[in-house]
Amino acid sequence: MKIxxxxxxDNSTLKGSTNSTIAAAKEISTDISVLVAGNSCSSVSxxxxxxxxxxxxxxxxxxxxxxxxxxxxxxxxxxxxDPFDYILAPATTFGKNFLxxxxxxxxxxxxxxxxxxxxxxxxxxxxxxxxxxxxxKTLESKKIISVRSTAFDGVSAGESQAPISxxxxxxxxxxxxxxxxxxxxxDRPELxxxxxxxxxxxxxxxxxxxxxxxxIADKLGAAxxxxxxxxxxxxxxxxxxxxxxxxxxxPDLYIAVGISxxxxxxxxxxxxxxxVAINKDEDAPIFQVADYGLIADLFEALPELDSKL
Amino acid sequence: MKILVPxxxxxxxxxxxxxxxxxxxxxxxxxxxxVNPFCEIALEEAVRLKETGAATExxxxxxxxxxxxxxxxxxxxxxxDRAILVESDSIVEPLVIAKALAKICEDENPNLIIxxxxxxxxxxxxxxxxxxxxxxxxxATNASEVNLSDDSAxxxxxxxxxxxxxxxxxxxxxxxxxxxxxxxxxxxxxIMKAKKKELNVVSLSEMGFDTxxxxxxxxxELPAQRAAGIIVESVDDxxxxxxxxxxxxx
Numbered sequence: 277m278k279i280x281x282x283x284x285x286d287n288s289t290l291k292g293s294t295n296s297t298i299a300a301a302k303e304i305s306t307d308i309s310v311l312v313a314g315n316s317c318s319s320v321s322x323x324x325x326x327x328x329x330x331x332x333x334x335x336x337x338x339x340x341x342x343x344x345x346x347x348x349x350x351x352x353x354x355x356x357x358d359p360f361d362y363i364l365a366p367a368t369t370f371g372k373n374f375l376x377x378x379x380x381x382x383x384x385x386x387x388x389x390x391x392x393x394x395x396x397x398x399x400x401x402x403x404x405x406x407x408x409x410x411x412x413k414t415l416e417s418k419k420i421i422s423v424r425s426t427a428f429d430g431v432s433a434g435e436s437q438a439p440i441s442x443x444x445x446x447x448x449x450x451x452x453x454x455x456x457x458x459x460x461x462x463d464r465p466e467l468x469x470x471x472x473x474x475x476x477x478x479x480x481x482x483x484x485x486x487x488x489x490x491x492i493a494d495k496l497g498a499a500x501x502x503x504x505x506x507x508x509x510x511x512x513x514x515x516x517x518x519x520x521x522x523x524x525x526x527p528d529l530y531i532a533v534g535i536s537x538x539x540x541x542x543x544x545x546x547x548x549x550x551x552v553a554i555n556k557d558e559d560a561p562i563f564q565v566a567d568y569g570l571i572a573d574l575f576e577a578l579p580e581l582d583s584k585l
Numbered sequence: 586m587k588i589l590v591p592x593x594x595x596x597x598x599x600x601x602x603x604x605x606x607x608x609x610x611x612x613x614x615x616x617x618x619x620v621n622p623f624c625e626i627a628l629e630e631a632v633r634l635k636e637t638g639a640a641t642e643x644x645x646x647x648x649x650x651x652x653x654x655x656x657x658x659x660x661x662x663x664x665x666d667r668a669i670l671v672e673s674d675s676i677v678e679p680l681v682i683a684k685a686l687a688k689i690c691e692d693e694n695p696n697l698i699i700x701x702x703x704x705x706x707x708x709x710x711x712x713x714x715x716x717x718x719x720x721x722x723x724x725a726t727n728a729s730e731v732n733l734s735d736d737s738a739x740x741x742x743x744x745x746x747x748x749x750x751x752x753x754x755x756x757x758x759x760x761x762x763x764x765x766x767x768x769x770x771x772x773x774x775x776i777m778k779a780k781k782k783e784l785n786v787v788s789l790s791e792m793g794f795d796t797x798x799x800x801x802x803x804x805x806e807l808p809a810q811r812a813a814g815i816i817v818e819s820v821d822d823x824x825x826x827x828x829x830x831x832x833x834x835x
Contacts, residue, residue, distance in 0.1 A: 411806075570819075
């Protein structure tokens with residue numbers, strides 16, 4: 277069975293979501309090709325070629341793919357889809373943007389955001405914000421699947437280098453165009469890639485108080501996140517949001533501060549290896565998922581934690 | 586300018602959904618049903634565009650069982666001018682929904698289609714992109730800002746790590762993210778008025794394409810529960826546990 281994995285990258289570096297998607301692909305088959313579509317992205321393709329499990333790399337290097345516009349990327353994938361039994365992409369905003377287009381053009385019902393490969397045609401995926409896990413069998417001959425990155429440990433570099441081939445670009449569709457990008461600039465690790473995440477909720481009371489978390493995060497080399505309540509209250513920008521409608525994270529350590537633990541938030545972090553909750557309300561649902569709970573006023577606990585780390 | 590807003594009837598946002606005891610599906614007996622929250626945001630955006638004069642007509646459409654009329658009436662109360670139910674006997678998959686919406690687009694010729702980025706039942710995040718591909722339209726998913734002009738729209742999208750702005754030519758598909766707007770509530774006079782607005786019903790089975798399921802739901806279970814944790818007494822205790830028991834900090 278032949279699998280095509282679509283690589284996520286920024287034209288210079290590969291995103292970890294790709295490594296996780298390849299890990300999911302390895303549980304299905306050993307014949308894994310990876311498509312790198314981008315502009316001047318040769319460093320990405322050589323990185324992909326070195327990864328464990330990758331048997332070949334296809335590169336479509338053209339300015340029309342520079343900003344990964346969904347219409348053009350989907351068109352390219354469809355043009356290459358013929359030999360493949362599976363097409364896999366990360367279930368990030370990158371993959372979610374074009375993969376359903378590919379599925380519609382190929383007339384195949386996509387399976388979104390799998391968290392487990394049960395067999396070659398059967399997968400587990402969360403539904404209702406992770407309240408339930410569905411086991412779904414697909415009857416499609418060409419299977420289109422998006423992969424939740426946090427559910428699979430990403431592959432690392434293997435022993436051999438897979439062959440890299442150039443594929444022809446599709447004609448630009450010119451139905452949409454890139455205007456600009458405002459990416460958050462931070463010295464800290466990215467939320468979805470961090471080993472430790474420190475998140476604040478409504479209990480932080482203001483955006484200024486997030487500096488209490490910043491200082492601890494810097495000492496731990498952690499990323500800073502937030503609950504939707506904190507984002508809605510305007511304490512921090514939306515890209516801090518961890519939860520069903522924000523980012524899904526699964527770090528080694530997740531510290532939830534002043535977060536009550538609504539199901540929508542838990543959906544984004546409950547697969548973390550160790551969860552710490554700091555909250556003054558002992559009935560807060562967050563304590564039900566926490567490995568270590570500290571019932572305390574965060575304005576006393578955080579400075580103490582900061583000074584003792 | 587005509588705007589089409591596809592919506593979906595889903596379990597209310599506040600309901601805690603559980604599997605049936607035989608794990609064959611989720612238990613939807615006697616639970617409150619509502620308009621999918623992302624669809625409400627889509628509808629609100631369309632109604633606001635009409636209020637500013639940028640759009641002339643807002644048409645709400647859904648693909649679902651007869652009881653979805655309830656959600657279409659809500660859409661009419663929130664400001665849609667008329668509604669269409671594509672009636673099916675069962676719940677259908679996103680690709681079937683997208684194909685049915687494509688048929689509606691062929692009849693209605695909307696300039697803009699605004700949908701929720703995902704429905705909170707299946708969490709698939711597929712229908713908008715599929716419809717866009719089937720119609721050959723441009724798309725902007727996860728929109729947090731939409732600026733409309735005559736033949737194009739500039740849309741700011743929420744992507745991992747920040748914001749991206751793209752320009753799409755019309756007709757186009759926009760899918761909504763949470764921060765695009767805050768939907769209004771329906772007022773009682775508008776709820777009354779909505780009862781008199783036009784609601785047409787067409788049959789999915791008469792649309793002339795295969796609507797059979799391409800996937801089988803084998804089981805639904807609760808996610809693995811985390812083992813019960815402990816309450817620590819102090820910050821010192823916490824640091825000790827993290828260093829020496831969990832070994833996640835050094």
